[in-house]
Amino acid sequence: MNSLSDAIIIVEKGNRLKFANHHWTELTGYPLKSSYQKTFLDFIHPEDRISWQEAFQKFYHSNHTQLLWLRLLDQKEMVHWCEIRVQPVFKNRSFPVSATLCDITPQIRSDQIKEARYRSLNSLINRVPGMLYRSRNNINWTMEYVSEGCKELTGYKPDKMINNAELSYGSLIHIDDQADVWRNVQAAIQSNQSFEISYRLIHASGEIRQVHEKGCAIYSDTGAILGIEGIIFTLNLPI
């Protein structure tokens, strides 16, 4: 048990530590002897103690293995994120319980970085004063993705337009401009070029707005057109 790379502990009623393997000392920095004089709660981050108690209560009532993530504080007061699995030691008795602790701090840190990158990019895209989109190359311009700018540009929420849930982007283009838009976009993407067009859009309020669009096609390795990506915005500058 001491050779395992996860920490194993046995917890008695009242959260008292009855046993810990060598990896426990590696994880927490506390020697076994001083660990046994404490309760397991003493090692848990104050904010996470309640989750442990809840898991413990659930375990007490159901006797089913419980899995939870919480923070342990080591001897130097550093935080270690741990995945903890609580299981019974004896089949028909609630106490003592054994718990396996796996240090997942690096995984949590890398997840946090990924989340921050995603959040940063996502909020950037959604704050841009314009609508970023990815659409299919069809006459309705079926939208696979539109940014939050959709609301300002068209007056409709993004979810109404994605996959033509309630309306298609194509139906918002002024009827006299629809053919030109299609022709110009097709001409550009057939010759592997980006396009830049200007046309009239019917806003949800009924108002007609002049919009500008810059976009390009996305191609597969074999050259097939998979969709269109771009940005649509209004110009408020006097022309």
Next chain:
Amino acid sequence: MLNLDHFLSINVFAYFGKFKRSWCKTVAAEIDYSEIAFTLAQSDSISESLSSVLAQPKLHKAGQQVFPNFQELFVLMTESSDKYVIHCAGSVRSTSPVKNHLSAFQINVDTMNNIQPFLQKIDDSNFLFCPVFNENQDAMAYLVIAFKGHIKDQTQVDFYTSSLTRAIQRGLQAYQKRHADLKRAINNERMSQAADLHDSIAQVLSYLKLRSSSLKAYLYETDTVADDTMLKFANEIDNQVGFAHRLIRELITSSRLSFLQTDLADAIQNSMQEFEQLSGVVFDLDNRANEALKKLPYQSEILFIIRESLCNLVRHSHASHARIVITQQSQNLQVLIEDNGIGIQPESKRPDSFGLCIMEERARKMDAELIVENRKQGGTRVQLSIPREH
């Protein structure tokens, strides 16, 4: 034909019912429940008032008549979503073996959300939990009666607990309403002051700031200045007007902040999320002193300093990681805001940047120590040590 057995049994129950009612009336006559409600409703410190209510000998006497081996009376009050405070006769800090049993019992919020009274055996004592509801009919507190042995007479128990629970409920509801009204009134006043400041002095200062900057620029450009004295004065005026303008903006902001936020820990969390949304910085909040944090005075000052630090961090630090660690020291509560950015360069500080001065001013107001320095490992460290006892 008259069923004699039935007749007898009715009479027997009627007799005992009468006995119970008369007993109940005696107890009721001795305990002044409206006084209990009034004491709580008028309270300035709920823990002191609850402990004086729970210490009433009459309540204990009646408890001893109702419960076999009656031990103690408690009130558990919610302090936050996951925390109960145990109030008993004597101060909150006083302990008894029974209180220790109760606090050692892992009070689980889910199971505590009972709307019916329930019995819990903890070690060798029985604890009867009677919910006390707020105006939304959520359990805001529990009256807890500790005793040993089995309940023999449910009617007496019901009468005792329901009268007492009702009195505590009325008192606490009135207390909470009074405090909520007070808080609302203070907040409304602050909001209206903030609006007044915004419309009056802030506008004038904005104008003055523009004019003083223009004056400075004019004096630089023209050669009419015989010596540097006039330019020096113009610079000073411009700086001071800038400082006053920034101060007034902060006053307005903090009035609004105190209106928006109630719980400091939540407010810190919200502020962190707000700045997180506006940057690519990975933030980590490590709050190890939630309870101590709530008890500190000058909550809006603390929030302001944290927000100002986060704002500087996002604007200037070039950091990818930042963390806020709140810990409890023996004398102090320490708030640490660290990042792994480029650190601070004191020599490149702009003369019109007053953020740090205002942070220091606020720290001084609450006798706290504020250290802003470069970390050995790179990046900036803002350390705020707030004394726990004022």
